[in-house]
Amino acid sequence: MKIAVASGKGGTGKTTVSVALAQAFDSPVCLIDSDVEEPNSAFFLKPGLKSRTDVTIPVPNIDAEKCTGCGACSSFCTYNAIAVAGKGVMVFPELCHSCGGCTRICPANAITEIPKVIGELSCGQSGTITTLEGRLKIGCAMAPPLIRAAKKAAPDLPVIIDSPPGTSCPMITAVSGCDFVVLVTEPTPFGLNDLKLAVETVRKLGLPFSVVINRSDAGDDRVVRYCEEETISILLQIPESREIAKAYSRGDSLLQAEPALNAGFRNIIRSIQTEVSQ
Incomplete structure (x- = not known):
């Protein structure tokens, strides 16, 4: 089973939700941080490094x-x-x-191809969570090949993919081929606008999806009303919390800050497993 966690914009809590889902699994799981321009899931999981390999693409060489x-x-x-x-x-x-x-x-x-390093792929272990982190080389603009390499390297485990923000090629590369997409948003005008873009994208890709609302009591009910109008299920609403923000700044995960949310994330996993198996 492959679950992608995506959003129409950055800063909605996509990595927070990805890490919490991985920690809520009751069996070994793989977390792929495919936000290769700014990966940060390792800040919260603190995995021990197992390997690091360069990722290359072929480019032309002229004789x-x-x-x-x-x-x-x-x-x-x-x-x-x-x-x-x-x-x-x-x-x-x-x-x-x-x-x-x-x-x-x-x-x-007169043209052959030579390898060009575009980034690196790191594999680590944090408890029962295997981590794969793609990191794009400074000055390289081609994220999709690195994302594909990370997905290809995943072990035979349930996979959670922390996708790049937005709805352009990197995000589409990350969510393509997944069994389910969790869209993370926030109850703000920008949050709703970018959620609509993300919903349109995953619908065009034909992928099943649901929504998680982060900082759910920090705005109004416009996201909830939109989901009701579009018959989109809301898997979880995470309230705004000073304790969560303080834990985040220390590098602690959401479930470390609010252990009571563990049950909600376990319910998300069960709900997705049920839908995927149908």
């Missing part, structure tokens, strides 16, 4: 002696990762999507 400067590669590349000026060819690896098309279209066979 200047073979290249005729015909421009076929440049014309083919939708992402402008290759530019041809006369017989000179420039490659922009940061723009390359690693489709391999340029190597196939080159009539002189």
